[in-house]
Amino acid sequence: MASTxxxxxxxxxxxxxxxxxxxxxxxxxxxxxxxDAVSTLERGTRRTPRKDTVALLADALALAPEDRAAFVIAAxxxxxxxxxxxxxxxxxxxxxxxRLPAVADDLPRGIVTFLVGDIEDSTALLQRLGDDQYAAVxxxxxxLLRAVWVTHxxxxxxxxxxxxxxxxxxxxxxxxGAVEAQQALARHPLANGAQVxxxxxxxxxxxxxxxxxxxxxxxxxxxxxxAAGHGGxxxxxxxxxxxLEKEGQGPPGLQNLGRHRLPDFTRPExxxxxxxxxxxxxxxxxxxxxxxPAVRTRLVMGALLTLTLLTLVCLILPFxxxxxxxxxxxxxxxxxxxxxxxxxxxQARYPLWLQRQWREMRQPVVxxxxxxxxxxxxxxxxxxxxxxxxLKPASTGYDFTYAYHQPTKTGGTITVGxxxxxxxxxxxxxxxxxxxxDQYLGLWQSCLVQLPDLSLGLxxxxxxxxxxxxxxxNGDESPDFKTTILRIDPRAVxxxxxxxxxxxxxxxxxxxxxxxxxxxxxxxxxLNEHTVQITWPTPTVDYLDVLAPLSPLPLHAYATGAFAGxxxxxxxxxxxxxxQQLIIDPSFTRKISVDNGPFTLQRIVTKQVxxxxxxxxxxxxxxxxxxxxxxxxxxxxxxxxxxxxxxxSAWEDFGDNVTRKQWQDDMVAxxxxxxxxxxxxxxxxxxxxxxxxxxxxxxxxxxxxxxxMGFNQRNVAPNAQANDGTSMFTDKxxxxxxxxxxxxxxxxxxxxxxxxxxxPNLFSDELTAPPAVDFDPTFHLPSYNPTDAADLLDRAGxxxxxxxxxxxxxxxxLQLQLTLSFSALDMKDLAVRMTQDYAKNLxxxxxxxxxxxxxxxxxxxxGAFDLAIWADGGFPSDPIGIVLGxxxxxxxxxxxxxxxxxxxxxxxxxxxYVVARDQLGSHIQDGGQRAEVYEQLQRYVSEQFDFxxxxxxxxxxxxxxxxxxxKKSSVSNNTWNMADWYVAPxxx
Numbered sequence: 001m002a003s004t005x006x007x008x009x010x011x012x013x014x015x016x017x018x019x020x021x022x023x024x025x026x027x028x029x030x031x032x033x034x035x036d037a038v039s040t041l042e043r044g045t046r047r048t049p050r051k052d053t054v055a056l057l058a059d060a061l062a063l064a065p066e067d068r069a070a071f072v073i074a075a076x077x078x079x080x081x082x083x084x085x086x087x088x089x090x091x092x093x094x095x096x097x098x099r100l101p102a103v104a105d106d107l108p109r110g111i112v113t114f115l116v117g118d119i120e121d122s123t124a125l126l127q128r129l130g131d132d133q134y135a136a137v138x139x140x141x142x143x144l145l146r147a148v149w150v151t152h153x154x155x156x157x158x159x160x161x162x163x164x165x166x167x168x169x170x171x172x173x174x175x176x177g178a179v180e181a182q183q184a185l186a187r188h189p190l191a192n193g194a195q196v197x198x199x200x201x202x203x204x205x206x207x208x209x210x211x212x213x214x215x216x217x218x219x220x221x222x223x224x225x226x227a228a229g230h231g232g233x234x235x236x237x238x239x240x241x242x243x244l245e246k247e248g249q250g251p252p253g254l255q256n257l258g259r260h261r262l263p264d265f266t267r268p269e270x271x272x273x274x275x276x277x278x279x280x281x282x283x284x285x286x287x288x289x290x291x292x293p294a295v296r297t298r299l300v301m302g303a304l305l306t307l308t309l310l311t312l313v314c315l316i317l318p319f320x321x322x323x324x325x326x327x328x329x330x331x332x333x334x335x336x337x338x339x340x341x342x343x344x345x346x347q348a349r350y351p352l353w354l355q356r357q358w359r360e361m362r363q364p365v366v367x368x369x370x371x372x373x374x375x376x377x378x379x380x381x382x383x384x385x386x387x388x389x390x391l392k393p394a395s396t397g398y399d400f401t402y403a404y405h406q407p408t409k410t411g412g413t414i415t416v417g418x419x420x421x422x423x424x425x426x427x428x429x430x431x432x433x434x435x436x437x438d439q440y441l442g443l444w445q446s447c448l449v450q451l452p453d454l455s456l457g458l459x460x461x462x463x464x465x466x467x468x469x470x471x472x473x474n475g476d477e478s479p480d481f482k483t484t485i486l487r488i489d490p491r492a493v494x495x496x497x498x499x500x501x502x503x504x505x506x507x508x509x510x511x512x513x514x515x516x517x518x519x520x521x522x523x524x525x526x527l528n529e530h531t532v533q534i535t536w537p538t539p540t541v542d543y544l545d546v547l548a549p550l551s552p553l554p555l556h557a558y559a560t561g562a563f564a565g566x567x568x569x570x571x572x573x574x575x576x577x578x579x580q581q582l583i584i585d586p587s588f589t590r591k592i593s594v595d596n597g598p599f600t601l602q603r604i605v606t607k608q609v610x611x612x613x614x615x616x617x618x619x620x621x622x623x624x625x626x627x628x629x630x631x632x633x634x635x636x637x638x639x640x641x642x643x644x645x646x647x648x649s650a651w652e653d654f655g656d657n658v659t660r661k662q663w664q665d666d667m668v669a670x671x672x673x674x675x676x677x678x679x680x681x682x683x684x685x686x687x688x689x690x691x692x693x694x695x696x697x698x699x700x701x702x703x704x705x706x707x708x709m710g711f712n713q714r715n716v717a718p719n720a721q722a723n724d725g726t727s728m729f730t731d732k733x734x735x736x737x738x739x740x741x742x743x744x745x746x747x748x749x750x751x752x753x754x755x756x757x758x759x760p761n762l763f764s765d766e767l768t769a770p771p772a773v774d775f776d777p778t779f780h781l782p783s784y785n786p787t788d789a790a791d792l793l794d795r796a797g798x799x800x801x802x803x804x805x806x807x808x809x810x811x812x813x814l815q816l817q818l819t820l821s822f823s824a825l826d827m828k829d830l831a832v833r834m835t836q837d838y839a840k841n842l843x844x845x846x847x848x849x850x851x852x853x854x855x856x857x858x859x860x861x862x863g864a865f866d867l868a869i870w871a872d873g874g875f876p877s878d879p880i881g882i883v884l885g886x887x888x889x890x891x892x893x894x895x896x897x898x899x900x901x902x903x904x905x906x907x908x909x910x911x912x913y914v915v916a917r918d919q920l921g922s923h924i925q926d927g928g929q930r931a932e933v934y935e936q937l938q939r940y941v942s943e944q945f946d947f948x949x950x951x952x953x954x955x956x957x958x959x960x961x962x963x964x965x966x967k968k969s970s971v972s973n974n975t976w977n978m979a980d981w982y983v984a985p986x987x988x
Contacts, residue, residue, distance in 0.1 A: 008213075009074040014042045016061045016071070030060035072913060107155055108169035109209055110479030111472055113240065114222035115154065115174045117145075117181070117200040119162035120231030129194060137194045138162065144188055145181050152177035157214070167214060171204050171243040178202060178234045179276045186232070186278055197231025204239040206472065206479060217932050224262040225271065228286045234274035235286075241272060246473055255281075260288035265932060398701040398761050400453040400771065402967045404638070407982035413644040414963065414983060416975075417667040419660070419681040422621035422649045424589040425601065427551040430511060430518060441626050441647060442599040442978040443592055444551040447486050447505075448544060449636055449976065452969035454771055461544055462636040465492040465500065465552075465596065469544070481539040484547070488530040494554050495600045495629045496593075502526035503569040508553040509534070510567055510574050517583060520546065526569070557594040558582065590621060598640040598979035599626035623648050632979065641982035648676075661826075665689065671958045677983070678963060680974060682956040684762055685826050688753040696961055701968045702761045702769040705953040707824055709742075709834075710868050711735050711946070714908030719866045722812035727908070729866070733792045735945035738867070740782050741789035741841040747833045748951060764949050766942045767872070771970035776935050779942055781949075786841035793842060805843040816846045819865035827869050830950070868906065871953065909946055961987065 017027050017038075024042070028035045033056060041053075054075040058068045119125070119141070126134045145164060149156050152173040154166040168174040178200050185196055203225055205218030221237070229235045241254065253275035259268035271288075275281060427444040447466040454460065461469045467489045470476030476485040492500040509524040509532075511517055523535045540546060559566050563585075566578040582588050592601045605623040610616075625646045632640060650663035664686050667679045672693065690698055711729035714720075720727045728734050745757035757763055760770055765781040782788075794800070797808045805814045816838075818831055828848065835846040846867065914937065941947070957974055959966050964987035965980040 009071075010042055012071060012074050013038075013057065016063065016067070017042070020061055022061075027057070027060055031056040033057070107209060108167060111204060111206055111243070112214070113168045113171040113174040113202060113204045113243065114207075114214070114219060115164070115166040115168065115178055115200060115202050116222045116226040117164040117166075117178075117198045118226060120197045120199055122162040125194060125196075133194075137190050137196065140190050141185065141196050141198075144184050148177050148181045148184060152180070170247060171202075171240050172247050174202050175234075175236070175240070175244065175274065179274060179279070182232060182234060183276070183278050199226055199229035199231055200234045201226025201229060201236075202234065202240050203237040204243040221262065221265065221269070224265065225269070228260065228262065228271065228288045230283045230287075232280050233283050234276075234279070236272040236274060238270035238272070242473070257286060260286055262288055267932075398770065398968070398970075400451075400701070400970065402451055402453070402977065404980055405965055405988045407641040407964070407984070409982060409984045410641045411643050412983045413646065414642060414677040414981075415646045415648060415675065417670055417676040417679040418647055418649045419664040419667040419679065420649065422624065422647070423618070425592055425604075425621070425624065426583065426589050427508075427553070428549040430508075430553075430583060441597075441601070441624055442645070442975055443595040443597040443601060443626065445597050445634060445637075446548055446551045447488070448548050449634075450544070450548055452771075452967060452976070454970075463489070464634050464636055465489055467635065477543065481541050481543065482536050484534040484536070484540075484543050485527070486532045486534065486547070488532070489633070489635060490530055492596070492633045493631050494557075494594050494596050495631050496554075496557075497631050498554070498556055498594075500552055500596060501529050502532045504552040504555050505532045506569050506572075507555040507559065507567045508551065511553070511579055511583070512550050514574075514576060514579055516576065516580060520550070522546075552596065554594040554596075558588060586619075590619070595629070596632075598629055598632045598634075598637065599645060600629045601625075602627045602644075621649060634979065637977060637979040640979045642978075645978070668958070676958075677960045678966070679958040682958065684752060684951060684954040684956060686956055688751070690956075690958070691753065693958065694961075697958055699957045699959055699968050700759075700761045700954050701970055702764075702771055702952045703955050703970055705871065706764065706767070706769065707827055707869055707871055707950045707953065708767065709948045709950055710870060710907040711738065712866055712868065712907055716864065717866050717908075718817055718864065719807075719814065722807035722809070722814065724808065727866075728796075728798065728807075728814075731796050732944055733796050734798075736782060737789040737792035737796070737842065738838070739789075739945055739948050740785040740792070742834050742837050742948070743784045744948075744950060745784065747830050747837075750833065751827075751830050751951075761954050762952050764952055766938050767947060767949060768938060769952050769970075776939055779939055781942065781945075786837075789841055790843075800843050803843060814844045816844060816866040817849055817864075818846050818867040818869070819849045821868065821870045824869045824871050827950075831869060869950065870906070907946065911944070911946075914941060964988070 017024070020027075022030070024038045025035050027033075028038045031038070031053075033053065037053070038057075041057075054072060058071050061071075063071055119138075125137070129137060142164075146156060148154075149166050152168070153170070154168050154173065154177055156164065156166050166174075166177070168177070182198065182200070185198060190196060201222055201224075203218060203222035205216075205221070207214040207216040207218050209215075225235050225237055235257075236254065255273040255275055257271045257273055260271050261268050271286065273283075425441060425443060445465050447464060448469060449462050449464040451460040451462065458469070458471060463469055465488065467487045468474060468476065470484050470486060472479055476487065477483070486505065488500060488502065488505070490499070494500060503526065506524050506526055509520075509522060512520045513522050513524075521537050523537075525533050525535075527533050534543075534547075536543065555567065555569065563578055563582050565573075565575050566582055567574050587593070590604055590606065595601070601624065603623075603625045604621050606619050607622050608617040608619055610618075623646065625644060627644050628640045628642065650666050664682055667676070668682070668686070668689055670676050671679045684700065687698075687700075711727075711734075713727050713730045715725055715727060717727040717729065719729075748754065748757055748763070752762070754762070760777065764770070764775075766776060766779050768775050770777070790800075793805065798805055798814065799810060800806070801810060806812055807814060818835060820828060820831055828850070831848045835848060838844045838846045849865070955968065955970065955974070957968055962983055962985065964982050964984050965977065966974075967977055968974050969976045
C-alpha cells in the first residue's frame with residue numbers, strides 16, 4: 001500500500017494488524033482488549049474509539065512515531081470531526097467490505113450545505129414494533145426521503161440506522177428539501193400505522209472532501225444542530241441564513257431561537273427554526289448546553305440571596321413587630337372557644353400554666369413565624385420582581401468593541417509618549433529594523449482593518465482602502481485558500497494626490513516576499529489597474545491576518561533616482577540588491593515624503609546613540625510630528641479630526657545603555673507632569689508605579705503574551721540524577737503539586753500592587769489570553785492548596801525525612817534549579833517568593849538562576865534546569881506553539897527521538913495526543929474550525945498541568961479622559977483608529 005493517509009481508522013487498524021502478521025485474537029491479547037472490541041473497530045461499526053483504547057492498540061502494534069501520529073489522528077477524526085459518525089453500517093447501503101459505496105465525482109466542493117436528520121424516539125418505536133416491522137417502517141421512510149433528496153439535487157452519503165446525511169451545493173435546495181421531507185413524513189401513512197418524527201439540522205460551511213467523505217468540524221456542527229432539535233423540527237445555523245441571502249433566496253418564515261452552545265463547541269451558535277405549512281410550530285426548549293448553566297446560575301444566586309435576606313429579616317422582624325405573641329394568643333383563645341367547653345374548661349382551670357407556657361414559647365414562635373413570613377417576602381422579591389442583580393451578566397474583562405462617536409470638536413494637537421525606541425517609520429514588517437512602535441504614527445494604511453473584538457470573526461474585518469473584504473463567500477478567496485483577490489478602491493490616493501494602483505501593491509508585496517526582508521510566502525499579479533491577485537504556495541487560512549499589516553508603497557516616490565530599477569511592474573523585474581539598500585535608506589525609513597495614512601510626516605528629530613556598547617552608532621528618532629493628510633481616504637475610518645500629533649520617544653531624555661524600565665519610568669513621570677496626553681508601551685509590571693493616577697486614565701487590556709512556569713520533563717533535568725535518570729516532572733501528580741504549592745495570587749498582589757487576582761486582563765489559567773479566538777474562560781487551574789500538594793508528593797514516592805523532601809531512594813535531598821529566561825528577569829522577586837513557598841509547603845530547596853541572553857538562547861537544547869519561568873506569546877488563530885520552542889510548536893519534530901534526543905521544545909513535552917491534535921489543527925483550513933481544535937488542545941494541556949501560566953503581560957496605556965474615540969487594541973497597535981481621535985472637554 002503506497003499511502004495510508006486517506007484510510008479510515010477502521011481501515012488503518014486492519015492494515016497495521018495485517019502488516020504485523022497478527023490475527024484479531026492475537027492483537028486483542030497484546031492490547032488487553034476483547035476480541036469483539038477489535039472486531040467491531042475493524043468493521044467500522046464502533047465509531048467512537050476511546051483515547052486509551054487507541055493508545056493500547058498503538059502500543060500493541062508497535063507503531064513507529066509517524067505511523068502512531070497518523071493512527072491517533074484517524075481516531076480523533078472519527079471521534080470529533082468525521083463523517084464516519086454517520087457512515088453506513090455493513091449490510092445497509094454499503095459494500096461487503098464495510099466501505100461506503102462509490103461516490104460520483106460531481107459531489108459539491110468548497111462551501112456546501114449539510115443536512116443531518118434522525119428519527120426521534122427510534123428506540124421506543126423499535127421496541128413497540130419489533131425488529132421486522134421496524135425494518136419495514138424504516139425502509140419505507142428511507143425510500144420516501146430519498147425521493148425528496150434526488151428531486152432537490154441532494155447527495156446522500158450514508159445512513160446509520162435511523163440517521164441520514166445529505167449534502168447540497170445550494171443552501172436553498174437543502175432548505176426546500178428539508179421542508180418537503182417533513183411534509184411528506186407528516187402526510188404519508190407508514191406501515192403498521194407508525195408515525196416517524198424526524199428532527200433535522202442544516203448547516204453551511206467549508207469541508208474537506210477526501211475518499212468520498214466530508215471531513216471537518218462543520219460536519220460535526222451539523223450533527224450537533226440536528227441533535228438539538230425535536231421530531232418534526234428543522235433547525236438552521238446562521239451560516240445557512242447568510243448563504244441563502246448570497247444565493248438571492250430570502251429565507252421565508254424563520255424564527256430566531258437565539259444563541260445556543262452546542263456540545264463540543266465553546267462558541268454559541270445562532271439557531272433558527274424553519275416555519276412552513278403543515279409543520280408544527282411549538283416545540284420544547286432545544287437540547288443544547290444553554291439550559292443547565294443558566295438554571296444552575298440562577299439557583300446558586302437565588303439560594304445565596306435567599307439565605308442572606310432570610311437571615312437579616314429573621315433577626316430584625318421580631319423587634320419590628322412585637323405584637324406577634326398577643327395576636328397569636330388571641331387566635332389561640334378564639335380557637336379554644338370554637339373547639340368546645342372542654343377546651344374552655346382547661347383554659348379556665350389552668351390559666352396561669354398556659355400563660356407561663358406561652359411566655360416561654362413566644363420567642364421561638366415569633367422567630368419561626370418571622371422566618372416563614374420572611375421566606376415569602378424573599379421568594380417574591382427574587383422570582384416575581386426579578387431585580388437587576390439577578391440578571392447582571394458576568395464580567396469578561398476588557399471590552400474590545402469599538403463605537404465611533406462624531407467629534408464634538410475638531411482641530412488641536414496632542415503629544416504621545418513612547419516608552420520605547422523609534423528607529424524606522426517604514427510600514428510594519430518591511431524592515432528588520434522594525435520595533436513595536438514604528439507604525440504608531442498613522443502614516444500607513446492597509447487594504448483591510450480588523451476591529452479589536454476578535455469574537456466578531458469575519459464580520460470584524462472591514463474594508464479600509466479596498467472596496468471589500470476578500471472572503472470565500474464573495475468569491476475573492478478561493479475555497480482552497482490558495483488565492484486571494486484584493487480590490488483597491490479607485491478613490492484611494494496617496495498624500496500627494498496620486499491614485500493608489502495595483503502597481504503600488506505589487507511593489508510592496510515584492511519587498512514583503514523578499515526572504516531577506518520579511519519573507520512572506522506570496523506571489524502577486526495585477527488583474528487590472530485596481531485588482532491584485534495573491535497566490536499562496538500552501539493553503540493560508542489566516543490570509544487576512546497576513547495581509548492586514550502589509551501596506552502598499554508609493555512606487556512613483558520610491559522607485560526613482562538611485563532606486564529607479566528596484567522594481568518594474570511591466571516586466572516584473574526586481575532588484576534585490578537595490579531593495580536592500582532602499583529599506584535602510586533614510587528617505588525610506590525616516591524621511592517619508594509620501595504616505596497614505598490619516599497623517600503625513602512634517603518633522604523628525606534624530607539622535608545617534610550607542611546602546612549597550614554596540615560596535616557602531618545607530619540613528620534613533622527622538623521626536624516625530626505628523627499633520628493631517630488632506631487626501632486621506634478610507635472606507636471605514638473618518639476624516640482626521642486632529643491637526644497635529646507629536647510622538648516623543650524616551651531616547652530624548654536618555655543616552656547610551658538605557659534600560660526599558662528607565663524609558664517607562666520617564667514617560668510615566670512626564671505624564672504625571674501633564675506634558676503628555678497618552679503614553680504607550682507600558683505593561684502590567686508597571687502597575688505598581690502608577691498609584692495616584694486616576695483609575696479611568698489607566699487602561700489595561702490583555703495581550704497574547706504571558707509569563708509561564710514550565711516543568712522540564714526531559715531526563716537531562718538536574719533532578720533526574722536523584723530519580724533513577726528520569727525527571728520527576730514526567731509524573732502529572734508532581735506537576736500538580738508544584739502548582740498547588742505556589743501562592744500565585746499573593747505573589748501577584750505583591751508584584752503588581754493589586755487588591756485581588758480576579759482580573760482577566762492580568763491572569764489566565766491556560767496558555768492564551770482573552771483576545772485570542774480560542775481562549776476558554778471556563779477552565780481553572782487548581783487553587784493554592786499546600787496540604788494537598790504535600791500529599792501528592794508523598795503518594796508519588798517523594799517522602800519528607802528529617803524535615804527534607806527526598807528522592808525515591810529516600811536519601812537524596814531534592815534540590816531543584818529554577819531558571820529565569822532573559823525576558824523574565826523582571827520576575828526575579830516573584831521567583832524568590834516561589835522558592836519560599838516550595839521550601840515552606842513542600843520542604844524542597846529551589847535555587848534561582850539568572851540567565852544572560854546567550855544562556856537564554858542555549859537553555860532549550862541543553863535542558864539544564866528543573867523549572868523555568870519563560871516569557872511566551874502566541875498568535876490570534878494558533879496561540880499554542882511558541883512555548884515549545886522557537887518556530888516549533890507541538891509538532892512531532894519537537895518530540896525527543898533517537899536523532900534528536902533532547903527535542904526542540906524547551907520543556908520536553910512527550911504526548912502523542914498533543915502531536916496528533918496539533919497536526920490535525922494544522923491541516924484544517926477554516927480558521928474558526930482550527931481555533932476549536934486548538935482550544936481543545938489547550939484545555940487538554942492545561943488539564944495535564946504541563947505549564948502554569950503566571951501573569952499576562954498586559955498592554956497598559958495612560959490616556960487622558962479628554963482624548964475621545966481612543967480605543968485600545970490587542971490585534972494591532974493602539975493608534976489603529978487615530979484618524980477618529982479628537983480632544984474635547986468630555987467624551988461620550
